[in-house]
Amino acid sequence: MRTLPVFPDLRAFLDWTESRGELARIPDPVPVRHEMTAVQLASLRAGGPVLRFEAPVLDGGTRSAIPVVTNLFAKRERVAAGLGLTPDQVPGFGAFLAALRSPAPVEGMRDALSRWPMLRAALSTRPRVLSRAPVQQVEAAPDLSALPVQVPWPGDAGPLVTWPVVVTRPHGSEPAQVVRYNLGVYRAQVIGPDRLILRWLAHRGGAAHARSWARAGEPMPVAVVLGADPATLLAAALPLPETVSELTFSGVLRGARSELVPARTVPLLIPAQAEMVIEGWVHPGETAPEGPFGDHTGYYNAVEPFPVMRVSAVTHRRDPLYLSTVTGRPPDEPSVIGEVFNDLALPVIRAQIPEVRDLWLPPAACSYRIAVISIDKRYPGQARRVMMALWGMLPQFSYTKMLVVVDDDIDARNWDDVAWALSTRMDPGRDVMILDRTPMDYLDFASPLEGLAGKIGIDATTKIGTETSRDWGQVMALDPIHVERAAELLARRGLAR
Template sequence: MRSLPPFPDLRAFLAFAEARGDLARIAAPVSLRHEMTAVQLAALRRGGPVLRFDAHDGPPMPVVTNLFATRERVAAGLGLALDEIPAFGGFLASLRSPEPPEGMRDALSRWPVLRAALAARPRLSRHAASQEEVLPGLDRLPVQTPWPEDGGPLITWPVVMTRPHGSEAADHGRYNLGVYRAQVLGPDRLILRWLAHRGGAAHHRSWLRAGEPMPVAIALGADPALLLAAALPLPETVSELGFSGVLRGARTELAAARTVPLMVPARAEIVVEGWVHPGETAPEGPFGDHTGYYNAVEPFPVMRVSAVTCRRDPLYLTTVTGRPPDEPSVIGEVFNDLALPVIRSQIPEVRDLFLPPAACSYRMAVVRIDKAYPGQARRVMMALWGMLPQFCYTKMIVVVDGEIDIRNWDDVLWALSTRMDPARDVMLIDRTPMDYLDFASPREGLAGKIGIDATTKIGTETARDWGREMRLDPTHEARAAAILAEVVA
């Protein structure tokens, strides 16, 4: 599936970006407290390059930021050009609902998929680059404090690795990889903020029931395939660790951790190992989040760090989360395109779906459908809310007809103002699951949802004759363009 060469580690991807003129080295001294955030966001809003800070006021280690600050680099991290994303989304859809081959010829035509499945099997290594050196503690890492009112230094690009109680370290197919922010409390303590619906939290509950401490490993500066696999909304039956091999086009290299019963990425820049003990929590936050607001302070599990290993001359990878545009919202735009074939496989009348980045990437969805019968827009709304876990936090869905450009707000607003009656075409639902970071919700974790049917009303949806839309003859429009081309430069 890949059209780009494999990137076995972060350094290979950085070399790729630099060869394309897409990496800038910042020699000017920059503070890790707030100032680096300003530089990162200014570069991102200009569609700028990956940034490498070689001079800062933290421990001596280069800091890499804005790795996925453009859609093109997100696609490259998947091994693809941007225009190849829809086809890859089709592959993801086939993972959820695979069809049996229709004979040998069909089976042979699927060889790229079979080869990708083989690449998903990790390879064990006895000598891990990520374990070449040992750091005495977390205070040797140049961890940012991104926003002025943040509660402390925050690790923002950790790939947190866990497994359920009752599994073995070798059961890497049962591992969960998640990107959860981690507050640094001291040289040997972290707070892991995983929400209740995430895989890491589910594993934590299994260890709590057994009354035993849970082993945890955190990869910092992982290769782009591992980073994006940890962030992708994969089916629960698909291992992020294994799927990173599909993205990379090469098997994931793992090695035994030094102090916990887990396998860890052999080519990460830094690996943090430790234990989460039953009932041990600490107040996390406040921290600026993707909503553009600071979170409230809440208790989350504490990880006692037992080892910090790294490569020789390691790089520290970080990012900033804030009101869009930010790096997560750029990644979300690409993931939007990846998710569309999955959605269409379940709801065939959906032609396109847009999660506006300005709406925190998932709080609002605009959906374009081929409408065929009364009530269809409402059926689509309810199907979306119940289809993927990510959509349970989408509090507004607007459904429009097939000719509306859902990425053009002039088109969407025209449909809302001419095809929607507030009393008839608005569906309200109360007390549904919601991201507790949504301060507009009346209760933490519970909020309403609104669905707006901005489609043309047909059949029993209306008792009136619908107006006829005004359109010019296409031949006249073409003639007008030709005439204007001669007189207007």
């Protein structure tokens, strides 16, 4: 399946991008406050490369000796490459992951041998524990002010760590039980040289682990990994089931076993090949007001209390890199990653809802607020059944407030096609389903209640059986033979595009 090399660390991936002309070094001094954001977004919207800022400028005018790497996954091709794939291989890899989750029974020796790639992937989830690691070449005193942490937007409350992979485990687990670990990408606000605010929402794994430690009345060990390898970054960002550990799953994405090392001051295993790790503790009930910060909605979020992490150590490579990103109204780097994850998740969705032919989460709709689904429709009411199944399938879809279901002759990723289906196959009085007081991302300021909002499902499919009492119109289409001949004629005359 993999056609690209294994990337054991961030540097290997950067070397690969540079060999392809996909990395640009910026020697100019660029302030981490606001100006770096402007450069990142301008480059991303021009389809630009990975950026390496060689002379980031901290507040006060001091130049940091730590280069800042941004826009790592600002193009679909680089997101796929982080998975070891070309873009056209992503759907096939999604089908493989779906089979890995629910493998079919083995039928004979030949079938068993054909599944060796699946077995190899399963073995890749078993980590290798090292005694020494690059990420611990230097152990520094906790001083987060020395890091080139961005202040992305003018209304932001302060420095914000934007690509942290936060490692936690539940109370009652052992450090060696990595299958019980959770990796999450949570916003981390710097509020002092040895203090961070970790913004994890209540439904996320890190928050669930924190509750388990709080119930026991004990502080929770936490590690914030900066500059992890691509597979670890993408595994932490994937909406995996709660029973799947992102740390072990990263081995499947990487195509090689994860390498871990015991943290210095907290009882956790951490990625050995990362650039930096911030270690510390979250004490029960200790919170601080987080925000406001610019978010993926294109608005600043409200100020709310979130847990404080007391930093106990910072370890890093001798010449570390600082990985950063910017979140805002799409297009941004998270929305590009979301587009690829859309294709990766489609086979998993089809395994649960077989009639689904395609699903598109428009990036402009904050990557998940709207979904368009094409189905192979066979019976009345099928579109509504698909809506209910999708809303209840994964926690992430509970935040999708508009679903549009179309037939499989409609390109679900083409707004013109979808608009035609809406205008010719949907009646507002019959084909719109409204739900009230359902779970919603509290960052949705349009919702009347924080965390609760309505949902709308629109059936823009052809109506069949008892769904209509009228004869349905026939879609116009030319004979394919004539279409082919027309293309040949125009090509001969040099008129084809």
